[in-house]
Every structure is written in structure tokens, then in C-alpha cells.
Amino acid sequence: EVQLVESGGGLIKPGGSLRLSCAVSGFTFSNFGMTWVRQAPGKGLEWVSSISTGSSYIYYADSLKGRLTISRDNAKNLLYLQMNSLRAEDTAVYYCARDQITVAGTKAFDFWGQGTMVTVSS
């Protein structure tokens, strides 16, 4: 069974830093790209960052570039998101998701974790 479990969220003061983790099981982690998506309270989904299987290709949302670092440890089946200089508007549930290259040659986020809440407040 494919499982993704996020951790590392919590209450953090503005300007602080946080590292989120996503532990995966049930599939060969090193064969799949991975993605972080966030959702502010009562708002829609926002793509945050994606990383390729070997970390060669990394993408960030323009609005977050410079404050985020996505990384992965294929030996430990772990995905990370380091977030710095946090702001109130970064308050959201952060989901990790698996990138599936579909039979049609496109990409989709086929499995998601349950999310971890990050609250930025003084």
C-alpha cells in the first residue's frame, strides 16, 4: 500500500524556519518525482515545489523562490521541504504528493499524504 506521511509542521513565529518531512512507503521512492502542494485555510490548492528522481530537476513557485529548498534522501525514502523567512501568508496545510508519469506521457499527482499544518504567527 502506498503511504505518504508528512511531519514537521507546527506554530512558528514570522521570520522563522521549518523543515517538513514526508516519509513514503509502499513503492520504490527513487523511481518517482515528488511534489509539495499547500492549501491556506479556506483556500484552494497551490503548487509549491517539485523534485525529480535524482534531484537533478527542481522547480519552485515564483512567489516562494529563494525561501524554499526541496530535497530528498532516496536511501531513507524521505522528502523534505526547508522553509525560511516564514510569513503569515505561508500558513497552510502542506501536502506531499507522488508524481506519476502516466501512460499518456503526462504527469499527475497520484498519491497524497494527509498533510501537515504550518501556522506562522507571533
Added chain:
Amino acid sequence: DIQMTQSPSSLSASVGDSVTISCRASQSISTFLNWYQQKPGKAPKLLIYAASSFRRGVPSRFSGSGSGTDFTLTISSLQPEDFATYYCQQSYSAPYSFGQGTNLEIK
């Protein structure tokens, strides 16, 4: 960056109705379009990928169509468990943007 625009933002319907949700991309994305369903307090679930391909296990009352810039998700014969928020998302190029969502409510 590619902008995704869904319409309507909200929709009221009854069990048994058919509904259609539209999604428009700001530039051509071929069929690099996915649809997700999200229920309150839950993670999104992938329903349809590549504009019209069903994910295994998704009921056949869900269907997707379109290519280029205009796409639709149709749900025929709505069931109680279908009332949720639906998002389109493009996977043509990063940033892999989502539409703003369509909240499907029971009338």
C-alpha cells in the same frame, strides 16, 4: 506562467443531476490536464489525468474532455459522495498551477 481558470466557482445540484465544470488554460497545454476531487479535511484525490483518462477505481460517471486550452469535467447522475470541491491542474510546464476550484454543493 500558465494560469488556470475554472468556472463556475460554485455549483448547486441534486442527486441524480449531471453537472459540467469548465477549466481554461491561459495557453495551450495539449492534454496535460488533471482533475482532482477534495472533500473537507481530506487530501485531494486524482480523478482524471491527461484530460480524459480515468484513474483506476474512479466511477464511470466521471468523464473529462478537451485539449489545447479548454477542458471540461462532467459528472453524470450525481451521487451523495460526489459533493466536494474539484480542481483542474496543468502538468505541461512548471509552475504546475491549479485552478481556483469548484465547490459542488447539494441543492
